[in-house]
Amino acid sequence: MASHRFGEESGPSHHHHLPYALPHMLSSNFLNQEGSSFDFGELEQAIVLQGVKKINNDHDKKQPLIYSSSSTVRPAATLEMFPSWPIRFHHHTPVGSSKSGGGGGEESTDSGSAANTVSTTAPESPVSTKPSSSDHHHLQPPQMDGAGGFSQTHQTAGRQTPEKRREPGSDSNKAVDAKTLRRLAQNREAARKSRLRKKAYVQQLESSRIRLTQLEQDLHRARSQGIFLGGGGVAGGSISSGGAIFDMEYARWLDEDLRHMSELRTAVQAHLTDGDLRVIVDAYISHYDEIFRLKGVAAKSDVFHLITGMWATPAERCFLWMGGFRPSDLIKMLISQLDPLTEQQIMGIYGLQQTSQQAEDALSQGLEQLQQSLIDTIANGSINDSMHHMAVALGKLANLEGFVRQADNLRQQTLHQLRRILTVRQAARCFLVIGEYYGRLRALSSLWASRPREALQMADDNSCQTTTDLHMVQSSQNQFSNF
């Protein structure tokens, strides 16, 4: 719904958008329901100007006139708008927290009649629940000061509080009418303009967001495809979207991973039976089988996307081997984290480290041979023979898919073997360690990306910053050491 969206967008401290959001929310929520001829212009301009007043305090004189005029011009208007909302002068929903209400309170100190207060604040009450609490708190204090407690004003709405209200122009009804009508029109205009402005801004935001995601996708494809096409050969839409699809699936897999991790964590802490734990551990293995399957599919459509690691975070990319993690590195990391192990298990783990290392070396050498062969093919094409050589080169490139598949197969086999060597409980802790490790590696990427860049002058600040970051990483390491 539009109102929800606006609420979300304006939530995080976009204070001056909120007043603009309110009239729109009102119109989308209530006007349709009403279907009456009630003119929101007055209501909106009142609310708009309340918000505007927070920004610039120029509208003091206008508001009281509006309120009084709204009561004189359309005494029953507010009643029409909220038939279910009891307009009782002596009763007010304890709004207290609403910025708009608070604004109304402050403004309404200027107007002379309780009716005005009620008529303006009543409709604001339902609205006041919509703005985010952050905005409440921000705008609440000033209002409270000015109104001497808005809720008080509300609660005692039955009483007129002339001493809190200032009505320079409302002494005589005739003067009020003339000036009021003019101001009314001006305010209506202002409200209309602000509504249009807000609408334009939101539309601009939406289109920029769409453009941004499109740019990101294009960049993605261009990067992965540009290596062998010489960069300039980005053929726009004809590039396979296999990479983009895989990225989406990988993101989903990461979310799933978090879920599995928390399940594992609670399972380990809850001291479940081995049988129950086994189910959870096996589910996690299937989860990893799934990503290897997805990578296999992606390798068919866009192997370069996988090999260059554009689907992974920069820090992970740093350690990338054939489109993924290096199994022997994982085993080495685990050896230090997996105490206590039986002697047989220790031998098994070291054996696994050795065999995975051998397999990695064999695959790496095979890839080197492919690269060398490719270099020869590309370098030795004569002018006459170039197409033939290109065809041969393409054929050789096709082998890359095989290498990535074999590397993923190695990773998968390594994880399965790990599961076989360890007991169920050890395996659960082991997978927690693995998940935690890669979570930190990804977090490291984010921290690195957001580190302050002012090099020279801010060098001290930089070191402070990284120290803080290190503390963050170390604090989570303390949990880690519990294993």
Next chain:
Amino acid sequence: MQEAILYRSDRLPTAASAGGSAAPPPENINSTLRELVAENALVVFARKGCCMCHVVKLLLHGHGVNPTIVDIDEQNEADIKNDLSRILGGGVDGANSGKSGAAAVVPQFPAVFMGGELFGGLEEIMGAHISGELVPRLREARALWL
């Protein structure tokens, strides 16, 4: 020491060969290959210059075994595939006519034969290597003596 047998038609005994026909009669190919597979504990069929095949060789050498490597040319590839699948189909053509193509397994290269049977490709070798099954199987097939 490893021998690389180059699969060339002129090396095969031609019992009743036609004139200039490059392809020897099927039964002969079959028997040669059959002998090859049966008599050698470890046979690897590999395309020439194939990098995947190179990986298989490296892994096996790492275990100290000396497989019999059959280098395959582009021209022979299809024939050999047919022959191997016929061998794997489990018998002479006549006996298999009932099974038609359902039982025929077309091996992908590199193809590893251990103890006369198809063990698999690089994926299977890798899996067995990691799980620790490879060494026992090699010993079983008498490819490994220690």
